[in-house]
Amino acid sequence: MIKINLLPVRESQKKERLREQVVVLLACAIFTVSGCAAAYTTILAKISQKTDVISEQTKVIEQLKKQIGEVEKVKKLQAELQSKLDILGKLKANKTGPAHMLDELSMAIPEKLWIDSFDNIAGAVNLSGMGINEEIVAIFLQQLEASPYYMRVELQSLEQATIEGNKFQRFKVVAKEEVPPIKNVDNDKAAVKKSEPAQKT
Known part of the structure; x- marks a missing residue:
């Protein structure tokens, strides 16, 4: 009876199956890594896109803040001017002083200062x-x-006051009304005539 040794064939088959399994595992690993890499790249692209959008939106917000700040400044200046005009109009309506004195008072008022009251009694001026x-x-x-x-x-008095959380300086001022000297036109003309040389007859 002839005996055939099948061990080498079996070993060869085992190696072939092992080789196939390794190839399958490598293919799966490569596919998995490729998929992960593609997903990672996609995520990075989306993150970069979102970052660009956020950056652009931030720039727009900063520009809007600047524009809003400029608008607020203009509104503030308009409010201060209107406040001065209202005070002047109120004082004129109440006839608390001559118009020229109120005009001079209005021109003397700097920004961020407000007049609450003005009285002129017999040349004695009181304002606060x-x-x-x-x-x-x-x-x-x-x-x-x-x-x-x-x-x-x-300056009669000066004291600190807090209004709506903001600090101000309240003041009271007294003064005297002054009437500026008016140039005498006739005297000026006479002086000019005297200075002219006498004409020969």
Whole structure:
């Protein structure tokens, strides 16, 4: 009886099956890695796109903030101007002083300073108001003193006040009404005639 050794064939078959399994595993691994890489790349692209969108939106927001800030500044200036006009109109309507004195008062009022009351009784001027700080009040006093219609401008009181969480300086000022000298036109003409040489007859 002839005996055939099948061990080498079996070993060869095992190796072939093992090789096939390794190839399948490698293929699966490559496919998995490729899929993960593709997904990762897609996610990175989406993140980059979202980042660009956020960056653009941030720039737009900053521009809008600047525009809003400019609008707020304009509104604030308009409100301050309107406040001064309202005060001047109210004082004129109440006839608390001559128009020229109120005009001079309006021109002497700096920004961020407001007048609450103004009285002129027999040339004695009393006014009160508030400013954002002492420097603004000092500027107002200097400008009022420079007016030809006000003299002996004195700060009567100055105290700090808090309104809606903001600090202001309340003040009271007294002054005297001054009437500027009016040029005498006739005297000026006479002086000019005297200075001219006499004409020969």
